[in-house]
Amino acid sequence: MSFVEYSEFIQEGDVVIIFLGRESMMPIKVQSGAQTQTRYGVIRHSSDLIGQKFGSKITCSKGGWVYVLHPTPELWTVNLPHRTQILYTTDIANITLMLDLKPGSVVCESGTGSGSLSHAILRTIAPTGHLHTVEFHAQRAEKAIQEFKEHKVSHLVTVRNQDVCKDGFGITHVADAVFLDIPSPWEAITHAKRALKHKGGRLCSFSPCIEQVQRTCEALLEHGFEEICTLEVLLRVHEVRTVTLPLPDFGPEDGSSDLGLEDASNSTNSSVNCKTATPPREIAGHTGYLSFATKPRN
Amino acid sequence: MEDSVNESDAESTICYGDYVVLKRGDVFKSVQVENKKKVIFEKQWMFMDNAVGQFFGTKFEVQAGGSLKLKAVKTAGDSLVDDGRSQKLTRDDIETLKEQGLKGQEIVQQLIDNSTTFKDKTEFAQEKYIKKKKKKYENDVTILKPSARLLAMMYHGREPAKICHLRYDSLAQMLTLGNVHAGSKIIVFETCAGLVLGSVMERMGGFGSVVQMFPGGGPTRAGMESFGFPSHFHKTLHEFPLSKVNALLAGTLELTLRDPEEERKRRTEEEDTSRSVPNEGSVKEKNPEEEERMEASGDPLEEMKRVEREKQKEQRAQEKRQKMEEKRKRLLSAAALLQDLNADGLVIASRFHPCPVLMALLKFLAPSRPFVVHCQYREPLIECFTKLREQGGVINLRLTDSWLRHYQVLPNRTHPVLLMSGGGGYLLSGTTVDASAAKTSNQPQSEEPAPKKIKLDESSSPQGTN
Numbered sequence: 001m002s003f004v005e006y007s008e009f010i011q012e013g014d015v016v017i018i019f020l021g022r023e024s025m026m027p028i029k030v031q032s033g034a035q036t037q038t039r040y041g042v043i044r045h046s047s048d049l050i051g052q053k054f055g056s057k058i059t060c061s062k063g064g065w066v067y068v069l070h071p072t073p074e075l076w077t078v079n080l081p082h083r084t085q086i087l088y089t090t091d092i093a094n095i096t097l098m099l100d101l102k103p104g105s106v107v108c109e110s111g112t113g114s115g116s117l118s119h120a121i122l123r124t125i126a127p128t129g130h131l132h133t134v135e136f137h138a139q140r141a142e143k144a145i146q147e148f149k150e151h152k153v154s155h156l157v158t159v160r161n162q163d164v165c166k167d168g169f170g171i172t173h174v175a176d177a178v179f180l181d182i183p184s185p186w187e188a189i190t191h192a193k194r195a196l197k198h199k200g201g202r203l204c205s206f207s208p209c210i211e212q213v214q215r216t217c218e219a220l221l222e223h224g225f226e227e228i229c230t231l232e233v234l235l236r237v238h239e240v241r242t243v244t245l246p247l248p249d250f251g252p253e254d255g256s257s258d259l260g261l262e263d264a265s266n267s268t269n270s271s272v273n274c275k276t277a278t279p280p281r282e283i284a285g286h287t288g289y290l291s292f293a294t295k296p297r298n
Numbered sequence: 299m300e301d302s303v304n305e306s307d308a309e310s311t312i313c314y315g316d317y318v319v320l321k322r323g324d325v326f327k328s329v330q331v332e333n334k335k336k337v338i339f340e341k342q343w344m345f346m347d348n349a350v351g352q353f354f355g356t357k358f359e360v361q362a363g364g365s366l367k368l369k370a371v372k373t374a375g376d377s378l379v380d381d382g383r384s385q386k387l388t389r390d391d392i393e394t395l396k397e398q399g400l401k402g403q404e405i406v407q408q409l410i411d412n413s414t415t416f417k418d419k420t421e422f423a424q425e426k427y428i429k430k431k432k433k434k435y436e437n438d439v440t441i442l443k444p445s446a447r448l449l450a451m452m453y454h455g456r457e458p459a460k461i462c463h464l465r466y467d468s469l470a471q472m473l474t475l476g477n478v479h480a481g482s483k484i485i486v487f488e489t490c491a492g493l494v495l496g497s498v499m500e501r502m503g504g505f506g507s508v509v510q511m512f513p514g515g516g517p518t519r520a521g522m523e524s525f526g527f528p529s530h531f532h533k534t535l536h537e538f539p540l541s542k543v544n545a546l547l548a549g550t551l552e553l554t555l556r557d558p559e560e561e562r563k564r565r566t567e568e569e570d571t572s573r574s575v576p577n578e579g580s581v582k583e584k585n586p587e588e589e590e591r592m593e594a595s596g597d598p599l600e601e602m603k604r605v606e607r608e609k610q611k612e613q614r615a616q617e618k619r620q621k622m623e624e625k626r627k628r629l630l631s632a633a634a635l636l637q638d639l640n641a642d643g644l645v646i647a648s649r650f651h652p653c654p655v656l657m658a659l660l661k662f663l664a665p666s667r668p669f670v671v672h673c674q675y676r677e678p679l680i681e682c683f684t685k686l687r688e689q690g691g692v693i694n695l696r697l698t699d700s701w702l703r704h705y706q707v708l709p710n711r712t713h714p715v716l717l718m719s720g721g722g723g724y725l726l727s728g729t730t731v732d733a734s735a736a737k738t739s740n741q742p743q744s745e746e747p748a749p750k751k752i753k754l755d756e757s758s759s760p761q762g763t764n
Contacts, residue, residue: 097466
């Protein structure tokens, strides 16, 4: 397996996603001789995982079962160990489209954070693109490098441990796109401009607060960026279920009150079932504003 | 690095035959650059010829007569000033200005100069006035290289009905949830003018294969053509008719392939003969002049013409046969890709009821692969959801839609854009799992963990709160 290429069978060293339920998944690294505890019992890697097909059902020691899934950036996003706040798939999808990312794109990103977006970028730009990601925090940078290796995507990515606002991305005029998820993106616009190709490119900045957006957009305009556009996307999940709606009783139609008393007990039982989709009680109301811009040719 | 810069520059100049996207403000239009071809964009005629040889991303001005002129960078229009003359322009005056071939910028300046109220307006209102007038009278056009982003925004803005009201943020979700990437084998079924197909192909970058399933006589690809992919991308694209899906799944396609082929051949031959007979008859009946000439067949010129005509007919039949053969070959290659039932992803966005389409096409997917279905309406997807739950073989089912809001960001005037899109369609996504395993082990394990698991499956909460 790799995060940029599907394979059919599970091998030693792979990362697999153990699926116990939608809200209950776990990523594990496959090692011969190793065991993983789940609430349905033990999974023995050598016998239960290695050589099995991705997508198959694995029976655990207590007789319960789980599915083993091929890792994807989307599954990784909901399973990765958090070292920071992360970007989720809804925002990632829009960032990817609006930055025109595709195989061969050269992308700059900062900060690397927990690598949620990084994996999605790598999947999209492989096999011919490259990601230059900058992480200020030394330990996080180290951890990201290690993860990229384990996920067999390290040939597509360069991690730099520096301050993007001071030192930039470490490259000049090679990037097709720049993504910023830092507290003061306006301080990195000069560096972003320098990182982008002479022929131009796209930029995206993710900020939770409108004041950050305001300053970033001003900086973008100052630096000659065009098509500046800020948007927000939220995902609404609909729960599919059958609901039962009781029918009210209006009494007998002829209006006779005597019989009405007897009939009442019968009609209270009548109800109608209908299939519907309802939103959950609470949903994420805000993640961040996405500001996009185009750097023109210079 | 020098080389790579030059290389990318070479491909970033506009050539004849290129597909480009015209942009003015938030309005887009996709056109092909052709010699002396008139293009209508935003109520204006223009010729694209002067754009040839220029870089993508260049801004042009449309001049009287429709020719494009390079727009000078940073023009005076950015600092329009108010000198407060108090005479008013009439509609006729503006028309005259236009006829004089005055630039949009100059007209706007004239309007400002002649507006008595302009100087009394607040700074904000003045800016707004200028912006509004600029939009109306300026005739700049930017020529851009097509991308999924631009074309999705274009279709959504111009002809949403043609793409089943698939908004660009929903398209973005589809490409991501479908894990569309280079090297995979993706099945696409769409009636979105080829926009979804093109977007999938852009994400594949010419690596891997795409099988387009199509209803009726042939696949629709206008939207895909607008991407202007290099020719090697087209080699990765295959098509397969929906009407042969059952045969392929039943393993009877080989037989049905030969039959219609022969039938078609027979039919074309029949058509040829039947066409030639009445044709001659009708010619004789309807065209007495021709008849006379035909009768005077001693004329060697006429004889030659007839031979020529027959030759052409023969040639056309030959071409038709070749096309048939080509089509058959393509059908077989698509069938070969599908019949292994190991596709890596399924993307559906159509005007058809999604349920039967999804149920049939899911069979072509390998286990542990994502699928995503778009529908303009929610109810059909509720039906899909329920059916998939009953049938098994899929997990991680999710019915979603996304909500998109744009913001105006200006100093002291930042707020959401007043008008927003009502909806961009609904998506049902999920992951396939080994269906055979689901059947065999369902019985012994159904006592305890199964119901638990189902409960877990059903309790879905927004991803953002994880």
